[in-house]
Amino acid sequence: xxxxxxxxxVSGAPGQRVTISCTGSSSNIGxxxxxxxxxxxxxxxxKLLIYGNSNRPSGVxxxxxxxxxxxxxxxxxxxxxxxxxADYYCQSYDSSLSGxxxxxxxxxxxx
Amino acid sequence: EVQLVESxxxxxxxxxxxxxxxxxxxxxxxxxxxSWVRQAPGKGLEWVGRIKSKxxxxxxxYAAPVKGRFTISRDDSKNTLYLQxxxxxxxxxxxxxxxxxxxxxxxxxxxxxxxxWGQGTLVTVSS
Numbered sequence: 370x371x372x373x374x375x376x377x378x379v380s381g382a383p384g385q386r387v388t389i390s391c392t393g394s395s396s397n398i399g400x401x402x403x404x405x406x407x408x409x410x411x412x413x414x415x416k417l418l419i420y421g422n423s424n425r426p427s428g429v430x431x432x433x434x435x436x437x438x439x440x441x442x443x444x445x446x447x448x449x450x451x452x453x454x455a456d457y458y459c460q461s462y463d464s465s466l467s468g469x470x471x472x473x474x475x476x477x478x479x480x
Numbered sequence: 481e482v483q484l485v486e487s488x489x490x491x492x493x494x495x496x497x498x499x500x501x502x503x504x505x506x507x508x509x510x511x512x513x514x515s516w517v518r519q520a521p522g523k524g525l526e527w528v529g530r531i532k533s534k535x536x537x538x539x540x541x542y543a544a545p546v547k548g549r550f551t552i553s554r555d556d557s558k559n560t561l562y563l564q565x566x567x568x569x570x571x572x573x574x575x576x577x578x579x580x581x582x583x584x585x586x587x588x589x590x591x592x593x594x595x596x597w598g599q600g601t602l603v604t605v606s607s
Contacts (some may be wrong), residue, residue, distance in 0.1 A: 371524065371526075407594070414598065421591035421593075458524065458525050466532070469530070472524070
């Protein structure tokens with residue numbers, strides 16, 4: 370099972386703001402390891418959305434933003450759009466497991 | 481253009497073996513740290529394991545559920561990554577993706593998220 374915990378689902382109306390939390394521990398996020406976020410549309414491979422806690426790759430809209438504090442990280446989507454309906458995963462490294470870890474995943478629904 | 485193309489998936493009985501391949505192009509494969517990530521039907525992403533570049537030691541690391549059963553290897557002359565899966569269990573049923581890091585640097589730090597992904601290959605373990 371994953372060591373990074375996310376809410377199973379979040380929802381919002383178009384134009385609203387939603388946030389997704391990613392809760393870890395002292396062996397991963399709390400140890401200073403960076404958090405990356407991925408968006409996965411149905412039937413497709415994950416796509417990098419945020420790297421290094423808060424940085425957007427070229428081409429990712431600035432509606433997406435990330436932050437990290439202590440043993441947790443968050444992804445915010447402002448101005449929610451229908452095309453944002455997808456699964457979102459956080460990812461980091463865990464020193465006690467000596468490997469990469471993904472969050473449990475969050476399904477975003479646009480009402 | 482970076483391309484990762486997995487192959488080798490299919491139906492296998494519990495206890496059986498399967499070898500997946502991932503053909504890479506569009507980047508210097510020999511310098512890349514490569515990983516396998518899987519996703520069981522309707523479930524989340526799970527990191528399976530990683531192999532470093534030979535210049536960085538070529539060592540492998542595995543997630544606990546597959547350690548001792550799965551082996552990752554690479555053939556830099558063929559730009560190909562492999563995942564040898566033995567003693568397969570029903571819980572290994574998943575889409576298997578190969579992925580590699582991309583280096584992003586800011587003014588203060590560099591980061592290595594998984595930025596390139598294949599399309600995935602389905603492995604079904606069932607009697």
